[in-house]
């Protein structure tokens with residue numbers, strides 16, 4: 001499979017060998033066996049293999065999506081979860097135990113840090129943070145560190161980590177390296193190929209791609225899959241077949257959509273970079289972004305996320321009134337769908353680098369609309385501020 005091009009791969013993943021072009025939606029809890037012997041054999045086999053036995057453990061539709069994501073991420077196997085956050089939470093509970101320490105990068109998806117703070121600490125799992133820009137980050141490792149968890153690029157300032165370098169140190173010390181790959185969505189960036197043990201994607205974003213489904217995936221190498229699967233079963237994690245079908249449908253156009261998101265976002269980022277109301281534009285594909293070199297080395301594409309820091313002389317009130325006047329950008333959570341979105345980012349809450357020095361931050365998701373129309377809308381916003 002890896003020898004064919006990405007576009008060809010996306011057109012063939014998770015399809016039945018014959019008959020229907022798409023794997024149909026299977027609904028079911030009870031799976032029937034012809035005899036007790038067959039039932040016993042399936043139960044014995046399911047500890048090591050994927051066999052149909054009970055609805056909570058998946059069915060043909062779910063397996064088709066698992067296989068497709070495994071191929072995209074370049075892993076051994078994948079598990080699916082009802083949200084991206086459920087995927088993160090189950091991963092942490094799968095590998096960590098009381099007494100362990102977890103090291104996380106700053107600027108990660110905020111609910112993940114809240115999960116560490118409000119759940120993990122109650123189970124005796126400690127955590128601390130390191131900055132993606134800290135060259136001496138390994139000084140933050142402790143004897144009890146069991147996992148390093150990063151988001152690369154982060155989803156607000158797009159700070160990238162040198163995953164191959166991190167992985168070398170983690171491997172020496174027998175520490176698991178886990179990456180949130182939602183930004184890269186498997187095709188722009190491949191943490192497992194860059195040395196990570198575990199890659200998590202909020203499939204709610206670009207995998208689904210249409211703002212109509214919630215899901216998360218975790219893909220691992222062979223060594224650590226069994227623990228993830230056990231935790232997933234223990235915690236009763238499962239996804240509806242309709243949702244798996246929708247995400248698999250989204251994957252068919254993933255590369256095409258990302259190319260459009262990325263080219264529009266770069267064009268808009270370059271225009272924003274010259275605008276007098278904008279102090280900084282954060283977008284790793286933009287030459288001049290501090291993450292551009294690592295992005296060029298490790299990523300194969302970009303996406304629709306662009307964050308801007310307004311000129312610090314502008315008042316927040318004026319900025320927010322102007323944001324309310326946008327017509328083509330929706331105000332709402334999430335990103336990765338077909339449509340453009342705008343939402344302020346609080347640098348204190350998300351603990352971004354140099355958060356004290358950052359001005360008003362607005363994260364834009366550049367959707368599939370015509371970029372010229374989007375620029376006109378943004379220009380109207382700027383004109384109403386200044």
Ligand SMILES: *Cc1c(COP(=O)(O)O)cnc(C)c1O
Nearest residue numbers: 083084085109155182202204215
């Ligand atoms: C959205 C997001 C998540 C969580 O996904 P949900 O499906 O909303 O739970 C996790 N990580 C990142 C980077 C995200 O952007």
